[in-house]
Amino acid sequence: MSDNKSNLTEYLTPLIPLAPVLSVKSLSFVTSKTKKQQSILGCSNKLQLTSGRAAIAIALEHAGIAKNDEVLVPAYHCESMISPVHWRNATPVFYKININTSINVDNIILNITPKTKAIIVTHYFGFLQELTSIRAVCNEHNIILIEDCAHAFFGSLNNQVVGSIGDYAIASSMKFFPCYDGGILASSTRPLGNVNLKKPTLIFQIKAFFNIIERAIYYKRFGIAGKGINALLKVKEWLWNNIKSVSGEHYTCNSPASSDGGYGLEEDWIHKSTSVASNLIIKQSNTKLIIEKRVENYQKIHEALSGLTTAHPLFTKIENGFVPLVFPLYVDAPEQSFDVLKKQGIPIWRFGEYLDKQITEAFCPNSTALSAHVFQFPCHQELTNQELNWMIITIKKTIK
Template identity: 40%
Template sequence: MGKISISDVEPAAIAAAAIQSPPAPADYPRSRLPVSPALSLASFLRMRGPQASSILDAREVRFVTSGRVAIALALKQMGVGPGDTVLVPSYHCASMIEPVIWAGATPLFYRIRPDTTVDLGDIAVKAATCNVKALMATNYYGFHQPLPALRAFCDERGIFLLEDCAHSFLGHHGGRPLGSWGDYAIASSMKFFPVYEGGCLASARHRLDGVALQSAGTGFEAKVLLNSIENGFAYGRLPLLRALMALPMAVKNSLWGVIKSRRHGAAPALAPGSSDGGFGFDPAWLTKRSSLYSRVMLRLVSRRRMGELRRRNYRRLYDALSGLPGCRPLFASLPDGVYPWVFPLLCDEPLALFRQLKEARVPVIRFGEYLWPGVDATVCENSVDLSRRVLQFPCHQELRDDEIAWMIGQVRGAILGATR
């Protein structure tokens, strides 16, 4: 029997093959440094000058609990449903594809190039073969796609463009903020702000009157606030507040342990699984508004400071890790208007290096580690290569200079030690 193309598989079959229980992560120790921004007093520092461009500059913005929820709501606004096809990148995480399955549509995976830009020729071929309703384009790691070309492509064919800014909350291209090129755009607040949950749906071209959101309740609001504060405590931030709250937090933890022990059956989650790095998509959060804490932080945190420090930290990692044997930065330069999510490093022997760094408590992650079932080298060799070989290191604004120096030392030591 010949190999079945992803485009030939019915939506129900794809849904059945979805990642219900991804491989359990290895029991590595908690990283010494925060992978994402951790709340500290420095989070509230301001920098003079204009704010960095952002998806928040769009005409219409709705604040939701995660980027995957925003994708689902965008598809709903587009009228995507059974019988429709959505062009999606072959380099992805499961949370980008699950909303397409939820909508009843068929995901059709297109190729990307080694530098993560879309293969426009492959998109054109696939768009001519089926009923494509929408195209999802991802600005990987904060580096923009050829957005003018994608906008023209979609306009010529009457296709909706969904701009995925989960990695690019800040940035601009062609004189416009990232997020303004798509009919709809989504972002993930958790990757850029010191918050426990959050995402947004935005549009510079359409109204979002049909997106009705409501509070997820006082339990949700309290959990988000406390988890954000506790995450700061865990990484040595807010020491005075931690001392003052030691007794109340101990009482809270004891009470919560009693409550959980007395629960019978499955109780509704107080926060979405995305906040803890889960793969699943839960439609129950489609009508829930992001917490008040997260929405306030989006206003209080300086976008200028965030952008400048991310670029500075990225350059520091680039200078320190370029030229090492068996690896190279994924991107050759840091263009103006790019405010990176992380620093991606392309490695020849990624698995051993990943394990060694994890054991050393280095905050290393792997985006796209688990591709959708059926997406292999025959679908896109570059995507498989990137999912296997790219390791990412944080460059966010809440990292301290000594923490970056320690991380660089650990990474350089591991790479150079492997070549001796």
């Protein structure tokens, strides 16, 4: 989930998980009631893919976006939002956003030309955009609206469920569930049955399963049982290495870059479905627990960090119905604390840290400010109280 292209070998592996990891409680008490939460999965048409960036690519393809077409993209963005546009040989055209991450509808209108075929609108950090006005603009100009829910798998605003307003909606399952791979393409109005997907190879399916388990063991989520599972994994590794040495065959297993914190869009992974292991976790997870814990953790961090004199929460409060991806903190002097926090093992995500070269302070000062100053810290459902408290204390000491 990281958007940081720095030399990560300088830093510790985060001492607590940036994204959810599998635990016993992840899948506990799953009932029809806990599953029926407001989410992008409520759209009538949906596909389970490998990543959110693959979902954007297929949405553009399905909408017929082609060479010389223009796609409006927010100036505050990451590479994963741009590479699918280039994959369609279309041109990304950037529009301005406000300092609170809301879209600048007037600037969007100024950028619309006869070549404009689609607009991507992002729900940053799980804080939902008000889409009524931009929906009307798209209807008036016959433009496709892609609702980017990569940060907002769950939630609603003004009785409008996330993912239900766009012609297409995309999400990143890996950010909200303890998966190795996973993305959603959904639509409430457009059938997606004509999209042909291939299943990942068996060896990738096995890799996805073991990656989920190994990550859970690394962060000690299985308790005493984890030691026994870890021993079995070592036996598995020993057997696998012996099979390779005896057979003389070279076994490789490529993975989508999105699963390992990479960048860009690999064409081979666009039309692939989610692995069986990741898909099963999504279906069996207690979504009611996910929502409640994320909101609870967010509010705890907000209360603890609101008193800082050299930083402040990006949002003054979390609205009812919003389900946060992370806790975004606006830091006045980020260069003084980023490295220190990383070297202490604090998990930090910096969305939009590297913007397109067109995005200068003169073009959109809000986007460059957010890119430089906003740190995002985890608030996901799998954090323990001990981990959360340690993170809060370390952040407060460092940023002071």
